[in-house]
Amino acid sequence: MPHALAARHQGALVPLDPRVAKIVALYSRLDPERGTGTFRDRRFASAVMAKRGRGVVMPSGPKPATERDVMVPVEGGQIVVRLYEPHAAGPTPLHVFLHGGGWCIGTLEERDPRCREISAGATCTVASVDYRMAPENAYPTPPEDCYAALCWLVEHADELGIDAARVSIGGESAGANLAAAVSLMARDREGPAIRYQWLDVPAVDLTMSQPSVHEVPDGHLLDLAAIEEFLDAYLMGDRTKATEPYASPLHAPDLSGLPPAWITSCEFDKLRDDGVAYAKALADAGVEVDFRILDGHVHPSFAFTRLVPSAKAYEREAIAALARALHA
Numbered sequence: 001m002p003h004a005l006a007a008r009h010q011g012a013l014v015p016l017d018p019r020v021a022k023i024v025a026l027y028s029r030l031d032p033e034r035g036t037g038t039f040r041d042r043r044f045a046s047a048v049m050a051k052r053g054r055g056v057v058m059p060s061g062p063k064p065a066t067e068r069d070v071m072v073p074v075e076g077g078q079i080v081v082r083l084y085e086p087h088a089a090g091p092t093p094l095h096v097f098l099h100g101g102g103w104c105i106g107t108l109e110e111r112d113p114r115c116r117e118i119s120a121g122a123t124c125t126v127a128s129v130d131y132r133m134a135p136e137n138a139y140p141t142p143p144e145d146c147y148a149a150l151c152w153l154v155e156h157a158d159e160l161g162i163d164a165a166r167v168s169i170g171g172e173s174a175g176a177n178l179a180a181a182v183s184l185m186a187r188d189r190e191g192p193a194i195r196y197q198w199l200d201v202p203a204v205d206l207t208m209s210q211p212s213v214h215e216v217p218d219g220h221l222l223d224l225a226a227i228e229e230f231l232d233a234y235l236m237g238d239r240t241k242a243t244e245p246y247a248s249p250l251h252a253p254d255l256s257g258l259p260p261a262w263i264t265s266c267e268f269d270k271l272r273d274d275g276v277a278y279a280k281a282l283a284d285a286g287v288e289v290d291f292r293i294l295d296g297h298v299h300p301s302f303a304f305t306r307l308v309p310s311a312k313a314y315e316r317e318a319i320a321a322l323a324r325a326l327h328a
Helices: 018-030 039-052 109-122 141-155 176-188 223-235 239-244 270-285 309-327
Strands: 066-074 076-086 094-100 125-129 162-172 198-202 261-268 289-298
Touching: 018 289, 066 141, 066 223, 076 141, 094 109, 094 141, 094 176, 094 309, 109 125, 109 309, 125 141, 125 198, 141 162, 141 176, 162 176, 176 198, 198 223, 198 309, 261 309, 270 289, 289 309
Parallel strands: 094 125, 094 162, 162 198, 198 261, 261 289
Antiparallel strands: 066 076, 076 125
């Protein structure tokens, strides 16, 4: 296993990155209730942040050759998939990107800058999937939407200028959960071949049994009450579903035959040990794993690339690894 996993601080937390600490303190002053409210309230706040905060926490990103939305059929309807095409001759590799937000909030616009960075940095077409969200569309709708989008993109690879032999998938937090689940689905259903999975701060054990859930205190931009609320919405209050593999990939009985994985956890994150455990479980199953812990970071701060130099350095490293995987 990578050295970062072998020496995971023996349970001792390093100090917060000074810039991250300032952001945490500011957020605590601006939102003393820590994001409580209805999902409608949170979605509105997320949409406002995506519009007004563009370029604040992360640069706007390089302009792609083309950026367009396509409609993709899913069970019971259609969803939007936004395509970012690089300045390169096709066919280009495909990276399927799944945003986070506890399966309940989040928008394509919110992660538009990151998708632009990935497309340019890895010279690939990025497909950002606007999957349907809980509580209106609870589990298993979100992973099924994402799998349907993957299949559609590969089926239409020729007309989209995509190389169907070079496909990766990734996401952040709940999006990383979905990326891991879709990787399992593709293997189990003999679906599209996925070359690589990139999982940032993944939530892969919805039973909430990993040590960091209780070791890391509240007040680091992801509190226990918020996690519980998201889980209840996603699983419709039925926590027995938390052990199903497509809900909690860590609970899959067999993890062999999955794509090589890049997994990142943040030190001051209640989901930290989800990533630790999944990296170990994949490696034990014979899957190639590159694992990182970002010291001094909280759950979302890996993406604060305009504000935190270590986040920008991390993004460059992760995109370079994706480029190697897609262009090797």
